[in-house]
Amino acid sequence: GNRDPYRANLGAFNLGYSPVNGTRISLTFRAQQTTSAAPSLGFAAVYDDPNNFLYNENYFGKFGVTSNLFNGLLTTELFVAELQNDLVNKNLLDAADPNAQSNNDHYHGYRTDVQWNNTIHVPDFGPAQFSSVLFGVEYINDHATESVNDSGPFVASINASQHSIAGHFGVQTTLYNRLTLTGALRDDAVSSFGSALTGRVGAVLALPEADLHLKTSYGTSFLAPSLFDLYGVDSYSGFPYMGNPNLKAEHSTGFEAGPQFDIPAFGQADFISLSATYFADNISNLIQNVYINNNTASTEANIGKARTSGVETALVFTPTSWLSADITYTYTYARNLSAGTALTRR
Template sequence: MVRDPLRARLALAAAYAAFSAVSTPAFSQSPPQPRETELPSVDITVTANRSPTEIQRTGSAITVVPREQLQASNPGSLVDVLRTVPGLDVTETGGPGASTTVRLRGASSGQTLVLIDGVRVGDPSSASSEFDLSILSPALIDRIEVLRGPQSALYGSDAMGGVINIITKRGLGPTGAFAQIEGGSYGTGAVSGGIHGSQGPWSYAASGSFARSDGFSRYGYRISRFDPAVTAGYDADGYDRYSGYGRFGYDPGTGFRFEAGVMASATRSEYDAASGKYPDTPNVAFRRFYQIYGRGSWDTLDGALTHAITTFFARSERIFREVRYGSNQTPAQTTSTLSEYYGQRVGAEYQGDLRLGLAGRVTFGARLERETAETFSERYLPTPIARASTLEAGQNTRALFALWQLPLGERLDLSIGGRIDDVVGVARFATWRGTLAYRITETGTKLRASAGTGGKAPTLFQLYAPIYGNPNLQAETSLGFDAGIDQSILGGRGTLSVTAFTNRFSNLIEYNALTSSYFNVARAETRGVEMAASFVLWPDVVRMRAGWTYLEAKDLTTGLTLARRPRNVGTLGFVVTPTPAWSIEPSMTYVSQRYSGSGETLRLNPYMRFDLRTSYQIDKTWTAFARVENLTNVRYEEVYNYGTAGRSFYAGLRANW
């Protein structure tokens, strides 16, 4: 049973927020955010250099997904909009509500760092400390910044493939509100609403959402090699998700700024064992996430030096009620267990930003974090075994970092940075990063390049799990390079971006089945090309967006392709506006052949999926929208033997006041 109700956790989060607000001004792992009157546009990034920077001045490969693009996608899932980001691969294990993993440039999910408002949110109780994006609602999000390439010099452990920073909405201007409702195929429904604004020095934003679906059987649904007469009898696996967040700020204009935020999400999803004689089983997963942070900054030296401090708290909970059958479905042949995983992060960080005029900007800081993991197991059938602790561990991480951004004239921007992470008693590693951006304004060209190293400390599970753990593990490391060009085309009506990259991973941690433990034994290499294009075909009527990623991801020990890394992924979309109030958006996604298992096993066929979205603004308040997903009803798999949705229809209303 679930022992920690959502209400109790929300109370804990609120108490921690109050403590943070009283005890110290705070600032998260993200760069100092713009003032409340400086809401960033798609031309500004707060992730690439830990401080607000014009994208034209950064040498890193970065994509910003704005609020408008999020609103046009599926309100129940972040998956669809993230698929349009070059270099980013998303895998759902059996449709909406199932566990979802992301990978950047072929790095594993645990080597892709996820931040929410700059706060690290990976689950310390999981095997690779990854974050499950399926628990988040798009209704809570204002924008997403995806920074590709090794970024451990800025953000520490896990940022080997890159960083995904999910940024919630900030209050700005007069009070505004929104509400949205949607329904459609598979018994799907979603509703969300929120409020935001500012009053004098205070700003505020809050939002809540609920989404549900009856779903379909995660195992075997619409997979042609299975007998339809058998899979037709499989139970549908649905989900329910509640999410909410609140964020407020205080800026009296005296050089001191304060901000605090809280987020909570709870998901109940059904899933299948997907193995044995009876793979369709009544399993249920409960996944909860809580985050709280306080953030304060103040200016000194006539504004030349800004100090910022953060306190932060994040907790992930995963509880699995699992049923497996033997040769029959009698109680004597049934195994029923409850497994619980609780991971928690708490800490503080200082960041200073020193503006040196023509000598650029120096960003420096220090971070202290403690992460803990607790796991429990209980068995009900066939022989009851009382709840018992299977893992209780924790570790402290101390870090120092610095970054120098140096403009040389009006065309060239350089940056060089480094960081030392010390996981006390476990691992210590140093990382570095350098970038270059050169602009040719006469032709609308930006040339850019970056190089850096990445590191990932072994997780608590890998170190201390009973039987499997190895306390002698060392940190994983990587070295990566990229070079690219951003070019204005069609007389300024469009842009074209092309990036070539390579990453080499060493000392990777793998599970050794012969010894039943983890070891630093693996090496891997990923390389490829990313392309993104956006331009206006017919002014005010037709716009086009396209993306393509070519990836070679190899296990250097065996020479074989890494699991779930397609060689080619392409997206193509159009925005057609026959009238100012009416928008039609057809799109296509192509994914090439890949392997669901290691060692090039469990081959998955390529597929091409078509979607269609449309919206109509009825008046200043109301907008109606609809979409058809998988228009041609193509059958495909993202994970071997796990189904995906067929042709699906959805429609809804959105209101803004």
């Protein structure tokens, strides 16, 4: 066979400046480039293609300003972020390839994210401490272009965009220095799927006599399909993928609860932390990748009803303030309730 090379380059920087006391200006940039080769073995006949290359370029930039105003009563943050992702699959036609496979596919994805987030720090009152009110807005604009030129011949292209505006509001407080309560609401308006109101409530009970915290939360969520889910087209390595413009948005409810023990030793308040959390999620219109055309292609589809449940466990050692190690394990039981079968790839 042929050797398949892989090369990755990564560069990043993070700059910060405080023009006045309580205000911080920050600039972050990250760039990653990856070049790799894939066998592209084909389906009609096995052939280790030496000319099939994948190129991935990812650029991220973020500019933000954070200020503490009114003697620390209000913390406000405004930032603008830009993400660009370029994917290219080039596979030159090889005379020795019995599948006559070739590709010249380009995908360009762009995302602009603008957020304004605020926290009002409420003075302690009676049994309530460390109270705060949070609110803000977020605007996201996604745009994607793609051209696919494969052997067959097969030529396709997309040029699509989608934007969303969301507002959020939340409160939190700690009562009697033991019980921390949180609540939040979020309203998302997505250009292709309308609006959805979601929320979450949670509680943490501290029992220092037993080095124990008891945690629980319940919430609802909303997930709109991505542009690639809706309109993506590719035939990388000879296995076609087609987006599904008829997808619906996911809606779900979730519950979790469990204990966390923080055992002090050797001057560390949490020398050993042991936690176990039970979770259960009920999902409507779950977006799932499925095979079609006798398992020769794939697309996205909605599963009417699905449920995932299980237990997450973690054991964390913190011998010093600058060193920690953790061991985690998660058991997940996932079911497609509409079909009465196991939910794959979860």
